[in-house]
Amino acid sequence: MPDLPKKKVGIVACSGEEIAEGTVTRLAALRVLEQLRPNETVTICLPLFLAGGEGDRAFARFYPTIALDGCDRRCAARGTEMYSGKPAASVVVTDVVKDNHLGTARRLSEAGKQAVDVVAGQVAQKVDELLGVTWDRKQQVADPSQPTQESKAKVATCSCGSGIPVQVVQVGGQEVTLIALPLIFEQFHAAAKLPGEGTAVELIQTVKIYNPIPDGQEAAYTEAVMREYAAFCQEEN
Amino acid sequence: MRKVMIVPCSGIGKSYGTVAREGAYVVTEDLRPDATQLVPLSLLVLGDEQARADVSGAQAITIDGCKLACATKMVTESGGTVAHDLAVLDVYRRHRDLKPSGIAELNEGGAELARALADEVVVLVDRLTGEVKNA
Amino acid sequence: MLELTVDKFTFRVPKGLYYNDAGVWVSLEGNVARLGLADFAQQRSGDMAFAEVKPVGTALKPGVEFASVETIKVNLSLPSPVTGKMVEVNSALGDAPEWINRDPYGNGWLAVVELTDWSSDQARLLDADAYYALIKSQAEEEAK
Numbered sequence: 156m157p158d159l160p161k162k163k164v165g166i167v168a169c170s171g172e173e174i175a176e177g178t179v180t181r182l183a184a185l186r187v188l189e190q191l192r193p194n195e196t197v198t199i200c201l202p203l204f205l206a207g208g209e210g211d212r213a214f215a216r217f218y219p220t221i222a223l224d225g226c227d228r229r230c231a232a233r234g235t236e237m238y239s240g241k242p243a244a245s246v247v248v249t250d251v252v253k254d255n256h257l258g259t260a261r262r263l264s265e266a267g268k269q270a271v272d273v274v275a276g277q278v279a280q281k282v283d284e285l286l287g288v289t290w291d292r293k294q295q296v297a298d299p300s301q302p303t304q305e306s307k308a309k310v311a312t313c314s315c316g317s318g319i320p321v322q323v324v325q326v327g328g329q330e331v332t333l334i335a336l337p338l339i340f341e342q343f344h345a346a347a348k349l350p351g352e353g354t355a356v357e358l359i360q361t362v363k364i365y366n367p368i369p370d371g372q373e374a375a376y377t378e379a380v381m382r383e384y385a386a387f388c389q390e391e392n
Numbered sequence: 393m394r395k396v397m398i399v400p401c402s403g404i405g406k407s408y409g410t411v412a413r414e415g416a417y418v419v420t421e422d423l424r425p426d427a428t429q430l431v432p433l434s435l436l437v438l439g440d441e442q443a444r445a446d447v448s449g450a451q452a453i454t455i456d457g458c459k460l461a462c463a464t465k466m467v468t469e470s471g472g473t474v475a476h477d478l479a480v481l482d483v484y485r486r487h488r489d490l491k492p493s494g495i496a497e498l499n500e501g502g503a504e505l506a507r508a509l510a511d512e513v514v515v516l517v518d519r520l521t522g523e524v525k526n527a
Numbered sequence: 528m529l530e531l532t533v534d535k536f537t538f539r540v541p542k543g544l545y546y547n548d549a550g551v552w553v554s555l556e557g558n559v560a561r562l563g564l565a566d567f568a569q570q571r572s573g574d575m576a577f578a579e580v581k582p583v584g585t586a587l588k589p590g591v592e593f594a595s596v597e598t599i600k601v602n603l604s605l606p607s608p609v610t611g612k613m614v615e616v617n618s619a620l621g622d623a624p625e626w627i628n629r630d631p632y633g634n635g636w637l638a639v640v641e642l643t644d645w646s647s648d649q650a651r652l653l654d655a656d657a658y659y660a661l662i663k664s665q666a667e668e669e670a671k
Contacts, residue, residue, distance in 0.1 A: 208460075
């Protein structure tokens with residue numbers, strides 16, 4: 156069973172340059188990342204994310220994220236949903252802080268600096284909540300009543316406690332545990348990608364993001380993954 | 393005369409992103425407020441009508457923190473015309489004594505690097521607006 | 528290829544190369560070795576602002592600096608993993624040190640060394656599995 160990194164929360168801030176609230180989101184995100192919850196959070200750089208940063212997108216697909224937006228145009232929340240999945244939590248500064256004398260985007264006033272404290276505190280609290288519950292990716296809802304372990308026989312969560320589902324498959328007569336395979340299947344199925352040759356290439360490329368495949372065994376792994384995916388689709392339909 | 397659009401990456405993962413952001417402010421607020429306009433990258437990428445209208449038909453100067461060049465790539469993909477692209481990393485190479493640190497707040501080296509960056513951008517702005525005038 | 532994912536970062540460790548503790552990789556090419564900086568080391572260091580490699584003709588032995596790189600985070604002196612003489616340096620890195628970040632095992636190579644004591648050098652180096660184990664423990668420690 157491969158070791159997995161501990162469960163963390165991704166923080167995506169809009170950093171909008173035009174309004175003071177955009178600077179508030181940037182500074183609040185950094186406060187959480189650097190001071191309040193440095194061991195529990197990971198930076199998701201929004202421009203890199205939008206430009207195709209695969210590491211950031213992959214992380215945001217399988218770990219909960221908190222989007223911080225300066226205004227109701229909600230660039231961070233919309234961008235995250237577009238390329239990875241709906242954020243587990245979303246904070247809009249104008250909902251939290253009613254004072255509109257926050258200064259300028261370049262220089263926050265004292266009220267703006269206090270807004271950073273308030274927003275950062277809220278985000279830290281949301282981080283704690285998310286790490287204390289199960290993130291149900293299918294429903295995209297944090298549900299504290301859900302058990303942390305999947306009850307299906309062949310699907311389990313990794314023993315490291317991160318909550319990432321794993322699945323054991325047979326590859327060339329040997330049992331191999333593949334990280335995140337149930338979630339990958341859910342995504343593909345939700346995108347109406349049926350089992351077939353075109354899907355096989357994309358599927359194995361996605362599996363490879365989370366699982367090393369030994370040299371010379373890609374064909375065997377592809378066959379095994381496609382077999383499991385066909386069974387998954389049959390169960391779902 | 394159309395303003396030159398300044399599009400910083402504002403990346404949050406590195407000091408370079410903050411330098412790009414601050415450099416953009418120096419250009420658009422201090423040095424060339426009448427000739428330039430800052431366009432928020434995320435709004436542009438996510439299809440904000442005003443941002444798209446601002447960029448459409450205008451010349452843009454992108455300021456990227458690092459060589460991943462997110463701003464340049466996305467302005468191009470959003471239909472903008474990138475007249476010039478600068479990377480803060482390259483500006484740092486030309487000003488090795490101005491080593492930036494800090495993301496939430498830049499150190500003195502970072503603040504001076506932002507000014508050096510802004511000076512380079514202004515040369516490009518003047519060239520663009522000069523070209524338009526002479527056209 | 529071995530891959531280690533920690534948080535949003537993936538670190539690649541090609542099999543068939545050798546590594547020293549500092550993250551310098553060695554690719555054996557007949558009686559010469561091509562050297563470079565491994566993916567984990569380059570990611571941890573940050574964006575390369577400058578890369579300086581000792582000139583052709585420099586005599587090397589394990590531990591002697593053969594190159595240095597500078598980012599805004601670190602100034603890194605790179606110790607040679609092998610014994611021999613520098614016969615080629617990557618001149619592209621003068622103008623574009625970002626190749627070390629962009630393609631650490633390909634266009635980001637640093638130097639080629641004519642080997643004079645490979646059997647002793649090899650015994651001191653880590654293979655891919657051993658280097659993977661080393662960076663795994665370091666990465667997990669940093670991610671805590």
